[in-house]
Amino acid sequence: MAYDITTPAAQMLMGDLNDMPSLEDVFFVKGKVAIVTGGSSGLGFNVTARLLQGGANVVMASFNPAEENNACGVLEAKGFGPDRVRFFQANVTDEDDLEALIKFTDETFGSIDILVTCAAVWSYAQIYNLPKAEFEKAVGVNLTGTFLTVKHVSKYMIDHEIEGKMCLVSSNCAWLPYPTFGGYAHYAASKGGVVSLTIEAAKELKRYGIRVNTVAPGGMATEGAEIKTVDSVARVVYAMCTDFTDGITGEKVVPDNGMTHNILKYQPEISQFPED
Numbered sequence: 001m002a003y004d005i006t007t008p009a010a011q012m013l014m015g016d017l018n019d020m021p022s023l024e025d026v027f028f029v030k031g032k033v034a035i036v037t038g039g040s041s042g043l044g045f046n047v048t049a050r051l052l053q054g055g056a057n058v059v060m061a062s063f064n065p066a067e068e069n070n071a072c073g074v075l076e077a078k079g080f081g082p083d084r085v086r087f088f089q090a091n092v093t094d095e096d097d098l099e100a101l102i103k104f105t106d107e108t109f110g111s112i113d114i115l116v117t118c119a120a121v122w123s124y125a126q127i128y129n130l131p132k133a134e135f136e137k138a139v140g141v142n143l144t145g146t147f148l149t150v151k152h153v154s155k156y157m158i159d160h161e162i163e164g165k166m167c168l169v170s171s172n173c174a175w176l177p178y179p180t181f182g183g184y185a186h187y188a189a190s191k192g193g194v195v196s197l198t199i200e201a202a203k204e205l206k207r208y209g210i211r212v213n214t215v216a217p218g219g220m221a222t223e224g225a226e227i228k229t230v231d232s233v234a235r236v237v238y239a240m241c242t243d244f245t246d247g248i249t250g251e252k253v254v255p256d257n258g259m260t261h262n263i264l265k266y267q268p269e270i271s272q273f274p275e276d
Contacts, residue, residue, distance in 0.1 A: 026243040030055030034114035034241065035105055037061045037092055037149055040071035043169065043217075044118030046234035051116075052080045054238060057109045061090045061101050061119070092119045092145030098152045106156070114241045115153045115166040117146045117194075127185040135186040142190035143197070150201055154210060163209030166201070167240040170194040170216040172256045191216070195252055202250030211249040213240050218256030232257070 004010060034051050038044035039060030048058050052075065060071060068087040075085050088104050090097040105112050121141045123134055146168055157164045173184055174192035195214055202212040217233040236255040239245055254260055 021243070026246075027239075028054050029114065029238075029242055032056040032113040032241075033105065033109040033111040034058045034116065035061060035101065035112060035149075035153065036116045036118060037090075037145075038118035038120060039116070040064075040067035040087060042118070043230055043233060043237075044116070045071060046230050047116050047118060047237045048085065049075065049078075049080075050231075050234050050238040051114070051241065052084055054242070056114065056241075057083075058085045059101070059105045059108065060085065060087050061092070062087070063089065063091050063119070065089045092117075092149050093140050095148055095152065098148055102152055102156050111160070111162065112153060112156050113162055113164050115149065115164065116237055116241065117149055117166075117168045119145055119149075120169070120190075122184065122187045124183045125186075126183055130186060135189075138186040139190045139193070142187070143193040146194050147197055150197070150212070154201070154205055154208075157210055158205075158208050161208075164211075165241045165245075166205075166210065166212040167237050168194050168198050168201075168212065168214045169237065170198070170214045170252070172216045172218050172254055172260050174216065176218075176256075176260055198252070199250045206249060211246070213245070213248055213251045213253060215240060216252055216254045216256070218259040 005014065029051060032055070034056045036044050036048050036051070036058055039048045039058065040062045041064075044060070048060050048071075051058050062068075068089075072082070072085065072087055076082075086108055088101050090101045092098065102112065119141060121138060123138070125131070125134060150166060150168070153164075153166070156162075171187070171191040173188045174195050177188070195216065198212055198214040205212055215233065215237050233255050236253055240248070240253065258264065
């Protein structure tokens with residue numbers, strides 16, 4: 001059967017193609033402006049680098065000013081100078097700091113289109129020895145800090161009619177105790193709250209075209225680890241910040257290399273299987 005462009009079916013297919021943006025348009029973030037809390041170290045630094053590679057301008061927010069020189073110096077050596085990336089000292093639990101961060105980002109780069117929350121703290125203690133102050137610190141930074149950042153950035157996006165993207169970093173420890181000997185009840189509780197916060201924020205902000213998702217990785221040794229381990233998560237976070245994921249909001253994406261489903265690198269030999 002000969003191809004006939006005038007048929008309704010062919011016209012429909014042609015319309016689909018004409019309306020389809022290029023992959024470059026949907027998978028790059030050229031001209032976008034991002035805030036990455038915890039963006040000058042660990043996973044946040046990898047996310048910052050990927051967003052820069054994708055064409056965005058980035059403000060790295062961190063409570064630790066000592067991280068500025070290393071982070072900015074390394075990025076500048078790779079061609080990303082102060083015209084593309086800046087550091088801002090901010091405590092995510094302090095609303096005045098967050099308002100200043102938003103003002104700085106707007107004045108420096110003119111917009112806020114993307115938010116990634118990587119700022120987090122953790123420590124180790126069994127629950128029966130866990131000081132109240134340590135529990136409150138983890139919840140304060142990891143959960144309350146995420147809430148406050150979302151609160152102020154979403155207000156900016158709404159006021160400026162920006163259909164932005166938010167990616168809140170949680171952890172699979174919210175439902176998967178890891179390591180098996182425990183010691184992270186405070187961290188798990190805070191990250192479980194981030195998962196729930198994501199769903200509610202997505203529900204409330206969808207009417208404004210703002211999409212909110214969470215990425216929940218497994219354990220990552222961000223100091224001295226193989227870069228591909230952290231970067232495999234950073235790439236997923238980056239994808240959630242692009243138009244490639246326009247159809248996803250309120251979702252939990254789990255780049256833990258199969259850990260949640262007990263898909264581990266170690267596989268027992270058949271001889272180790274239990275007898276029937």
